[in-house]
Amino acid sequence: MNKIIDTALVAEHNAKQAARLEADYEALGGMLARRGVDIEALTAQAQTFAVAVPSWGVGTGGTRFARFPGRGEPRNVFEKMDDCAVINQLTRATPAVSLHFPWDKPTDVQELRQAADALGLGFDAVNSNTFQDQADQEHSYKFGSLTSASAQTRAQAVAHNIECIDLGRQLGSKALTVWVGDGANFPGQSNLRGALERYLESMRQIYAALPEDWNVFIEHKLFEPAFYATTIADWGTSFACATALGPKARCLVDLGHHAPNTNIEMIVARLAQFGKLGGFHFNDSKYGDDDLDSGSINPFQLFLVFNELADAALREGGAFKPAYMLDQSHNVTDPIESLMNSAVEVQRSFVQAAMVDRAQLAELQAQNDVLQAAQALKQAFRTDVSPILAMARVRAGGAADPVACYRASGYRDRAASLRPAKAGASGSGIV
Numbered sequence: 001m002n003k004i005i006d007t008a009l010v011a012e013h014n015a016k017q018a019a020r021l022e023a024d025y026e027a028l029g030g031m032l033a034r035r036g037v038d039i040e041a042l043t044a045q046a047q048t049f050a051v052a053v054p055s056w057g058v059g060t061g062g063t064r065f066a067r068f069p070g071r072g073e074p075r076n077v078f079e080k081m082d083d084c085a086v087i088n089q090l091t092r093a094t095p096a097v098s099l100h101f102p103w104d105k106p107t108d109v110q111e112l113r114q115a116a117d118a119l120g121l122g123f124d125a126v127n128s129n130t131f132q133d134q135a136d137q138e139h140s141y142k143f144g145s146l147t148s149a150s151a152q153t154r155a156q157a158v159a160h161n162i163e164c165i166d167l168g169r170q171l172g173s174k175a176l177t178v179w180v181g182d183g184a185n186f187p188g189q190s191n192l193r194g195a196l197e198r199y200l201e202s203m204r205q206i207y208a209a210l211p212e213d214w215n216v217f218i219e220h221k222l223f224e225p226a227f228y229a230t231t232i233a234d235w236g237t238s239f240a241c242a243t244a245l246g247p248k249a250r251c252l253v254d255l256g257h258h259a260p261n262t263n264i265e266m267i268v269a270r271l272a273q274f275g276k277l278g279g280f281h282f283n284d285s286k287y288g289d290d291d292l293d294s295g296s297i298n299p300f301q302l303f304l305v306f307n308e309l310a311d312a313a314l315r316e317g318g319a320f321k322p323a324y325m326l327d328q329s330h331n332v333t334d335p336i337e338s339l340m341n342s343a344v345e346v347q348r349s350f351v352q353a354a355m356v357d358r359a360q361l362a363e364l365q366a367q368n369d370v371l372q373a374a375q376a377l378k379q380a381f382r383t384d385v386s387p388i389l390a391m392a393r394v395r396a397g398g399a400a401d402p403v404a405c406y407r408a409s410g411y412r413d414r415a416a417s418l419r420p421a422k423a424g425a426s427g428s429g430i431v
C-alpha cells in the first residue's frame, strides 16, 4: 500500500509522543479498571471502527454567498483519493471513500479502482446528483428530478442513478445513496401527494437495477433547496418509501437534516427497530445547516446516537451494520484536518458508548432509578477516551496526534505547489 506521508516521519512523531501517551493510557486504564472496564478490550473495539470520507469533503466548501478556496485543493478524483489516503493513513479509521457522480466520474473506472487499491482504500456508498444541472444535460432539474412533472426529466434522473449503480459496481461499492432536493417553494407549486407518487415510481426503476447484494439508501432532508415543501423531508417519509420499495431500501440519517432540537437518537432507535437503518452522514449543526464538523457543536447528541447503535448492535448481533459516512462542508479549515478530527470525534462517541454497562443500565431502568440511569450515560460521556483513540491509531500505524503529524509533514505545502488552482475543477464546493 502506498503511504503518502513518510512513514519515518509518522514513527518519529509517535516516538516523541510515546512517553506521554503511555502515561495517560496507564492512568486511564487504572481508572477504568476500578469501574470494571477493560481498557484493552475498548482499544481493540476502537480499532474496529470505520467511517467513510466523502470525496466532496476534501475540497474547500462554501455557502451561497461565497467560497474562499484553500491552497492545494484536489482538482480531480485522483487527487481527492490522495487526500483521503492521508486521512486514513494518520487516523486508521477511514478506509473507504464515498464518491459523488458525476463530480467524480472517471474516464477509466479500472484506473480509479487500481489507484484506490494502491492507496489501500475501498469505496462505500456512491451518491447520485440530480440536484444540479450538468453542462451536457438535456432536461433541467430546476423543477425537480425523480419527482418532476416531466416524464423525460424523470427518465433522465433514473438513468443517471442507474449509471451510478453501474460505476459503483465496477468500483466495489455496495450501495447507492439517493438524496433529491425536489420539492416546492410555493404552496400550490406542486401536488404534494402526486410528487411522492412520481418519486416512488422513479425509485422503483432504480431499485430494480440494484445488484443482488446492494442496498439503496434514501436520505431525507427537512428543507433546502426547497423552502416550502421538500418531497423527502423526514424520516417518516423515508421509512414509508423504503418500506414500499422493499428490503434493499433503507433510510440514511444525515444528522444535519432535521429541525433544531429533534431527538435524532430516537429516530435512530426507531429505524433500527424496524430494520430500516441504512446508514449515516455525520456532521454537526447549530441552526439549519448540515455543514459543521462532527462533534463540534453537540457531542452529547453524537454520543446518544452511538448509545442507540450500541443497544441495537447488542440486540441484532453481527447483522447490524449501518454505513458510517461523514458529510460536512469545510469552509474555513483545512478539509484534511477537519475530516481527520471528525473521524476521531465519531470514533470517540463509538468508544464512549461501548463503555456503558448495558446490563446495569437495563437494571436501573427496570427499577425506575432515573437519576442513576442518566448518570450511567453521563459517566461514559464525560470519560476522556483520547488515550484509547491515540493508542488504537499508533498500534495500527497511524499518528498519535493526526493533525500535528499532518502539519509537520508539509503535505498541504506540497499539494499547493503541485496543484495550482484550475478553473472548473471537479465537484467540491457548495454542498
Ligand code: PSV
Pocket: 056, 127, 179, 219, 221, 254, 281, 290, 327, 430, 431
Ligand atoms: C444534501 O445536503 C447532502 O447532505 C446530500 O448527502 C448530498 O449528496 C450532499 O449533501 C452533497 O451535496
Ligand code: MN
Pocket: 179, 219, 254, 281, 327
Ligand atoms: Mn448528506
